[in-house]
Amino acid sequence: RKVGFAIVGLGKYATEQMMPAFKESKHCKIVALVSGSPDKAQRLAQEYGVEAKSIYSYQDFDRIKDNPAVDVVYVVLPPALHAEYVVRAAQAGKHVLTEKPMAPSVAECQRMIDACRKAGKQLMVAYRAQFEPFNLDAIARIRKGELGKLRFVTADHGRQVSPTTDKADEWRVVQKLAGGGSLMDIGIYSLNAARYLTGEEPVEVSATESTDRTDPRFKEVEDQVHFTLRFPSGVLATCTSAYSIEGVKRFRAFGSKAYLDLDPATDYYRHRMVIGNADGELTTSMKEGNQFAAMLDHMAECAQQNKTPKTPGEEGLRDIKLILAIYESAKKGRPVKV
Template sequence: MTDETLLQRENSEYWSRRGFLRAATGAAVAAGVSAVAAAQQTKPNAADDVQLSQIHAATEQPEKIPGPFESRDQRTGFAIVGLGRLALGQILPAMAKSKYCKPVALVSGDRAKAQKIAAQYGIPAGSIYDYTTYDQLAKNPAVQVIYIVLPNSMHAEYTIRGAKAGKHILCEKPMATTAHDCQRMIDACNAAGVKLMIAYRSQYEANDVALVKMIRAGRFGKLRQIVATNSQNQGDPSQWRLKKALAGGGCMPDVGVYCLNAARFLSNEEPYEVQASVVQPKDDPRFTEVESSCQFIARFPSGLVALCNSGYDAHKSQFLRVEGVEGWAEMHPAFAYTGIKLQYSKLVEGEEILHAPAIEEKDQFAAEMDHMALCVQQNLRPHTPGEEGLQDQIVTDAIYESAKTGRAVKIPAPKAPTRGPEPSAG
């Protein structure tokens, strides 16, 4: 085939496609706006997913086209309460990667900052609130979910007020600073008939989800040990995370809770006993009120033992290892916002084989927010409801008690499951 013949064929195909699109567009216009409106009311599902033909051989991983996504009009509206580093650096940017969420309101004590952020995300000026006008969210029909991203000690107050405003609540971890406040939050949401979910992003992260499935399938045999560390070196002594009244503690409720929660949700067990120690140096101005590091051992009914370490005074280190009778798995880094890597090892035909699965990375914040949106839209119990946060707080209280007394502390088993159904892959 000559170059001229090929060019003529390509031109012919181009104009054929263009003619088809013109005809299709004309038909859509003739059908009227009502058909478009009806289509917008349809929730996307697998049938709405656009797929292209595969161009690679069967030996290659299939290509996936992202989607389907809800139209902006049908997405669940979120009010973001607190415009600190997490909200600006992770949560709001993740809205662009979500399928079912949109930011529709902001709550901040700094109106000038809030106005700049609102302009960036297309949020009306009339949907900017401060902490004195927070309760007026009740009058904003665009807001269906309130995402609380405030210092830990403020979670209870703004969850309870948000529930009274008739809004569903997504609250950052740790849930609160006391088990009593956690229970108050649960009770307030139950009384108001709204959903409460705690933002345990790791339980929606792709590698963690894959590891859960492998453990449930018995890939590693009976679990014997979980080893986890989550440390970072804090700087500014004046920040709220180093103030006990605002944070409730130091490294343990902030980064240590990741290790604790991972041991619980990966094993699908609850610890019956913890033994712990904390370090609070006297000569470091950062730690006049809270601990710099925390180490604890959690024991589970099956015989599983979790060895966990967290710190605010060491270079960033994030690691998780699950050891079973028939194999092990680890994530290094673990608990990070991005870049989590999973690998596992098993004996296969007499040889130890190391596997490093290529798991597509997805935004953890988008995944957790999408789960919350689906729970609201479909009236489902969140996978990480208030009871999950309450149980972590009960164990955290026991960890501090053990560190104070130097003795192991028993933990009563929860009266009911603390987690809801596994999150949907959609």
């Protein structure tokens, strides 16, 4: 049978991106819904063929342990709620997929990892870009040496956060729900890309922040963070993150012989890769894949075979440790060793 997923949190990303992707997946099926809004849950249950008895509220979510159809719990709540629901899911004996950023603190991430380990269940962080064909192709080309020796990476992620017009942005400007501002939410894509493009772990971070605190959106969370990661090989990554610019989701890898641009790099659907050198540029074409479905199918395979996912809890924790070091560097005004 297909692997059964319970979706926890029926917000914008869950309903507009992830739930439709189940239809494109090979091995996954939505079998339960967890929501604070019974009307919405009922409507979506009908649409996805979920039985009425498999609709849960946040309060009675723990009853999911008695539902054998649920193999995986997928947590799509604001970051500060991830730990609680991941731990409860593990205690209910389920594998867990959780959205990024994993959680606002190292202690919460560790609690999530420990709970899943204790339950003998897999924990995966939903880093969809690591399942997206253009990103995978970029990594493969760098590893094969197509760019010569990789020297540095730049990565930029930003958009206009808009809590007054988009309900999904309301929690994003509240520190205790989001755990931080643009860096936690979208700068994390710059950070994660710098790590998967280089294939190395940074040893030092330096950062600077710029936030207009008179802008009502930024009373609690930061706007811009620019950060540099130093990798053991000497490769540097210069990354930006912002909540006050027109949307950008791109990176460029600079090698000794050529550069590789992916712009957009981490968008939902549109991707464009350009490889160039002094002689000119080549735009590579490739079929768009469904990164959401690919990620779900990977989780399903890991649940079925009780196999460690490609992006386990430890991968989410690494980014959170680095994000906290980036904040520390920006605050202290000096590089921080990690």
